[in-house]
Amino acid sequence: LRALGCFRLARRLTRDGLRILAYHGFSLRDEHLFRGALFMREYTFHARLALLARQGYPVVSLDRAIEGLKTGDLPLNPVVITVDDGWHSFGAVAAPALQAHRFPATVYVTTYYAEKRTSVFNVVVQYLFWRTSLEVVDLADLGLGLRGRIRSSATAERQRAIATVIERGDALEDAAAREDLARRLAGVLGIEYAAIERLRMFRLLDMPELQDLTAQGIDIQLHTHRHRLPPDDREQVAREIGDNRRALSPVAKHALDDLCYPSGEYDRRLFPWLREAGIRSATTCDSGFNYPATEPLAFSRFLDGENISMIEFEAELAGVLELARRWRKLAAGALRRLPIPPLGRPAA
Secondary structure: OOOOOHHHHHHHHOOOOEEEEEEOEEOOOOHHHHOOOOEEOHHHHHHHHHHHHHOOOOEOOHHHHHHHHHHOOOOOOOEEEEEEEOEHHHHHHHHHHHHHHOOOOEEEEOOHHHHHOOOOHHHHHHHHHHHOOOOEEEHHHHOOOOOOEEEOOOHHHHHHHHHHHHHHHHOOOOHHHHHHHHHHHHHHOOOOHHHHHHHOOOOEOOHHHHHHHHHOOOEEEEOOOOOOOOOOOHHHHHHHHHHHHHHHOOOOOOOOOEEEOHHHOOOHHHHHHHHHOOOOEEEOOOOOOEOOOOOHHHEOOEEOOOOOOHHHHHHHHHOHHHHHHHHHHHHHHHHHHOOOOOOOOOOO
16 A cells, blocks of 8 residues: 555545554563563664654644644644653653654653552563463462462463452552562562562652653643543542642643543543543544544544554554544444345245
């Protein structure tokens, strides 16, 4: 398609669409092999930014994009760069690359583990089970009252063990106790935990680091405090946003009124509550471009990662995949409108 000129044509046809890119963490050792959708190599991220610059995509701030959608004052084929969670690796890997290209970016920060300065427990547990080279693991060695030996190579057994350890960890009194459990798990699985802690592979940026990024021009925004936003609990929604703002207000010298849904999961029942909480925009993980008519509490993004090839990334930016999504939507609508005769006995 690119060789035939379809990328250039698609870019022209979708020139009014706002592209929002979404990233998460960046690999400090082998995290990109563990989960490519969540962690990207430094080399890959540099290549993405170089393509944006080489092909002349105007990278604008989230604030400029939101206002520009209202007023119609945006350059053609505009791009916004967003990063979820606020992993330590963003500051170590991505922030210098963005500064080198002078690209603005918004980082949506979830603040519980940022304040606690411990590893994100559920992610590090999954990594440890992925990393182990032991064929058989005895969970009784964890001291959690668990019994039975599991085969780490058996997917179902491993997933049940992961879920059980995470459940037991979530029931502990605080983040420090969960970090201690992760250390013990690493010992049981034959993995050196000190290196994970030294590199801060699964930790978030702490408050002084976030303040430094703000001083460098990085836009810090909301991602809830505990990485959850239940659509059926108004009080908890208000608490999650309130605690998130409380934690970030001392380090952000700007309005905290933009949100990213945890894991990209959202429900339209949340919209009135978010507006009451002063939320101006909210981003999802739904693929697609954004236009003046797009609901600002349901902005679409392209979830980029190590699992996305460069040609796929380029096709998304150019609008090829956006046109394919439109075609599929139109085709599905047309099929639904086709008259389908009811099933019955065939005529004699």
